[in-house]
Amino acid sequence: MFEWAPAAAHARVRSMRSASNSVGFRTRNCIIDDIEPALRSMTALGRAVIGPACEELRLRVLEFAERQRWTVIPHGKFVSWAATAIPRDAGTWLVLDPLLSSQPGDVNVIPVRIYRAAQSGSFEIADWKADEIRGRDVAIVDDAAATGRTLLCMAHIASSHGARPSVFAVAAATDFARQSLAAAFPAARWLTFMRDDWSICHMRDGCPFLPFSGRNVGAPRVVANDHASIEVRAPMWTAVNSLWFTLAMQRPIRAVIDTMRATVCTGLAAILGRQPTAADVRLLGPGVPLTVGTHVQQVTATCPIPDVPSSAHVMTALMV
Numbered sequence: 001m002f003e004w005a006p007a008a009a010h011a012r013v014r015s016m017r018s019a020s021n022s023v024g025f026r027t028r029n030c031i032i033d034d035i036e037p038a039l040r041s042m043t044a045l046g047r048a049v050i051g052p053a054c055e056e057l058r059l060r061v062l063e064f065a066e067r068q069r070w071t072v073i074p075h076g077k078f079v080s081w082a083a084t085a086i087p088r089d090a091g092t093w094l095v096l097d098p099l100l101s102s103q104p105g106d107v108n109v110i111p112v113r114i115y116r117a118a119q120s121g122s123f124e125i126a127d128w129k130a131d132e133i134r135g136r137d138v139a140i141v142d143d144a145a146a147t148g149r150t151l152l153c154m155a156h157i158a159s160s161h162g163a164r165p166s167v168f169a170v171a172a173a174t175d176f177a178r179q180s181l182a183a184a185f186p187a188a189r190w191l192t193f194m195r196d197d198w199s200i201c202h203m204r205d206g207c208p209f210l211p212f213s214g215r216n217v218g219a220p221r222v223v224a225n226d227h228a229s230i231e232v233r234a235p236m237w238t239a240v241n242s243l244w245f246t247l248a249m250q251r252p253i254r255a256v257i258d259t260m261r262a263t264v265c266t267g268l269a270a271i272l273g274r275q276p277t278a279a280d281v282r283l284l285g286p287g288v289p290l291t292v293g294t295h296v297q298q299v300t301a302t303c304p305i306p307d308v309p310s311s312a313h314v315m316t317a318l319m320v
Helices: 007-022 035-040 044-068 075-085 149-160 175-184 243-248 251-272 278-284 312-319
Strands: 002-004 028-033 071-074 092-095 109-111 114-116 123-125 137-141 164-170 189-192 198-202 232-234
Touching: 028 044, 028 075, 035 044, 035 075, 044 071, 044 251, 044 278, 071 075, 114 149, 137 149, 149 164, 149 175, 175 189, 198 243, 243 251, 251 278
Parallel strands: 028 071, 028 198, 092 109, 092 137, 137 164, 164 189
Antiparallel strands: 002 123, 114 123
């Protein structure tokens, strides 16, 4: 596991963010519609249990987005764009988007999963194969860049192993992210599917049991009897001022979200013949987290899912 947390780089990012905020940049809101690829990456059991509720949530979010004139970016269109927009001479793709599963056959692609430690703010990267990029150009691909810290981390790690970041490619980004990356890697090209200064959210983050949904709260992982590791995360609507905080305040959207945990518990119980536990989340598919409240420090594998503290009370209190 490789860890990267240079204080100087973090300070530079914070300084540039303060500067961008001080000039009053006006942003537009966009939602990356990635529910379909998230469902596709689940097991058949996972899709059967949570799929209908996810589709219902998607419809409610799209209705709100249309009324408020928020932009919706279909994840599949971003993937198709990336396949043609990134030059073939850009080198090996380092793909940070966990749902970007289809790439051109003539491109060397390395999926990379970077984890941000909630308490220290440092980045960790697991199963890193540095020798595959040594001395090569690399294109770093992700669907969204808000602060640019994840892309910046990946670029610094690649550079430290002798690679040359040649392209950054994203679906949507903030002006701040573009500026911070351009300052650190001025020779690299910046490619954006949707050009503007965006405030961004992922639609999958409204579905508690979709792969790679939610945000890190620093809780230890759940380890099942077969040594499978399950991330413990909090829903994005617990982040005040996030777009999902706004979305979850809408009663039609919130009503669907509130049913999802019960839907998963009922579906798993019917199949297993018993009350599902935290360890059973792994049956839904790889990357599916266990969603909890923001202050939970540890969940055991044998803890029944209905007994795991959730974040529902956060929005319930605000909506009263």
